[in-house]
Amino acid sequence: MTFNHHNELVRKATAVLESLESGSPEAITAYVHPEKYIQHNQALSDGREAMLGAMDHLREIGTKVSVKRALVDGDFVVLHSVYDFFGPKIGIDIFRFENGLIVEHWDNLQEMVEKTPSGHTMIDGPVTIQDIDKTDANKGLVQSYVESILFGKNPELLNSYFDGDRYIQHSPHIADGLSGLHTALQALTEKKIEFQYTHLHQVIGQGDFVLTVSEGLFDGQPTAFYDLFRVENGKITEHWDVVEAILPAEKRRNSNSRF
Incomplete structure (x- = not known):
């Protein structure tokens, strides 16, 4: 796995998430497998078409996504992001790639809590991968x-x-x-x-x-x-x-x- 290959996977996964905000289908069409997209978010229907079909609605409700950190392990990309989706949320999305295309997706989403006992936010802290x-x-x-x-x-x-x-x-x-x-x-x-x-x-x-x-x-x-x-x-x-x-x-x- 080269550094460039890692970057490429992160770029594609990020583009797909950011398209939920823009409503533009290009990234999904380019980077998500047309027949073989397995969706583990059980609130969504399976397959790429369901994702494309939700775009207009996501844009209308004012969905926003800001990716804060990313990690790559083999064919898996993890993105840790701030969402605005019916209010501020924190999300972790996992994408699995095959031959450069996304074939599988898992995620978790939680309401963002502003005041925490630690005084840190749910998303701040280091973002650069070391070691x-x-x-x-x-x-x-x-x-x-x-x-x-x-x-x-x-x-x-x-x-x-x-x-x-x-x-x-x-x-x-x-x-x-x-x-x-x-x-x-x-x-x-x-x-x-x-x-x-x-x-x-x-x-x-x-x-x-x-x-x-x-x-x-x-x-x-x-x-x-x-x-x-x-x-x-x-x-x-x-x-x-x-x-x-x-x-x-x-x-x-x-x-x-x-x-």
Whole structure:
């Protein structure tokens, strides 16, 4: 994978997202496979035609998209963006390419929260990818953290993934530091809010950024968890997330899995 190839994939994926704002079909026609586009956003019908058919409506409601960070892992491109779609939202979109065309798409979208306990926004922070040579090690570390801690397999290892209390948090309801994470989890337990990760579906990483896509329950609702981590010197240093409830079967517009 050359640097230019990475850039090309990011350029195409970004152009497709930005076309949701412009209403112009060129990028979708040029970069999305005409027969083979698998849509995992269950609020949308399958295939490229459905996407093209939604363009006018998206433009009319004033959809806006501003891509803030991108990472490429093999044939996968992850875009982390601010949307205006029935109000300000944060989105993470995943595109899979085959022979230069987009053939598959997953995403999560969440209301943007203005005032967070950490004082960071849900999207700010570093955007430039560092440590390309550490991609595999960082993906391994993050996968181990998700399985050991978020899935609860080895909770006693928690401190080993962090550099003391140095942990920058962009999740909208959690303060900075491991202390902030601990406080938030305690609050959920006290309110008897069920919060559980049950399946890890994807680990996508480039350099110091790693995205995990997980399935679980939040407050009894089947939920998709997209967690984006930044790793520095072998420790988890920063975290963003986008959490979205999974539509019940009767509201789904396609029969593909959410994951």
